[in-house]
Amino acid sequence: MLTGKQKSYLKGLAHTMQPIIQVGKNGVNDALIKTVYDALEARELIKVSILQNCFEEPKAIAAEIAEVINAEVIQVIGKTIVFYKESSKKKQIILPK
Structure with a gap:
């Protein structure tokens, strides 16, 4: 569980990021979940965009x-x-206490 200060810090980091995953008309499925998991393991912080459809x-x-x-x-x-x-393999983001 993250503190408010940690969430605020992560929001600041995410502000300039572009979404790397899009959710379309198929919604949430196993392939999407695996993609999000893999992206988080590689980057730790990601943006996901929900499409109009x-x-x-x-x-x-x-x-x-x-x-x-x-x-x-x-x-x-x-x-x-x-x-x-x-990330369990390569921790990149150091959270404030």
């Missing part, structure tokens, strides 16, 4: 993905979700 709510998508891969939802703004998960 996806009819699921962004908060529901965020909660479902985060629960399955044990990641933190840093923020949901409009149709953009920011996820964080500490």
